[in-house]
Amino acid sequence: MSVASIQLPTFANVATTLKFCNDLKYAFYSFREKYLKLMYKKQADPEPDENEILCFIERLYIANRLAYLYQYPDECKNNSITIKRLEKEQLNGFILPISKFLVELKHIEYNIYTNAGRCFLGNEDMERLHRLMNACRMFMLQTQEVQ
Numbered sequence: 001m002s003v004a005s006i007q008l009p010t011f012a013n014v015a016t017t018l019k020f021c022n023d024l025k026y027a028f029y030s031f032r033e034k035y036l037k038l039m040y041k042k043q044a045d046p047e048p049d050e051n052e053i054l055c056f057i058e059r060l061y062i063a064n065r066l067a068y069l070y071q072y073p074d075e076c077k078n079n080s081i082t083i084k085r086l087e088k089e090q091l092n093g094f095i096l097p098i099s100k101f102l103v104e105l106k107h108i109e110y111n112i113y114t115n116a117g118r119c120f121l122g123n124e125d126m127e128r129l130h131r132l133m134n135a136c137r138m139f140m141l142q143t144q145e146v147q
Helices: 008-020 031-041 050-071 098-110 123-146
Strands: none
Touching: 008 050, 008 098, 050 123, 098 123
16 A cells, blocks of 8 residues: 555546536535534535535645655655645646546545555545545446436
């Protein structure tokens, strides 16, 4: 098991796909988040806004960079890990087909762990990542049955 440093265009494509693919947006929020939005904001079917999506993708990017630099300390200058925050424009990419989107999410999931099994993504974001991967699988199954 080795950690790959996933390039920024991959994260940009994931962000863009998530922003524009209505078939996946329902999986963005957990049941708890949907309940809170219903109770406090009176939103029955909340959809994530662009900022929420971009923040999530940035956390995935940071987790990947951190896992990579932690695993390979020779890549760090002055024995220090520095990860720059992303600008909104850096996360402009292309819309991926759902199957390719799922592959990229699985690739990201694999590469946020070090060889020692240390993960640099929080539980809520990991749950969100798994929900999105499951939503892709469900979408692919549903569209396969239709064809």
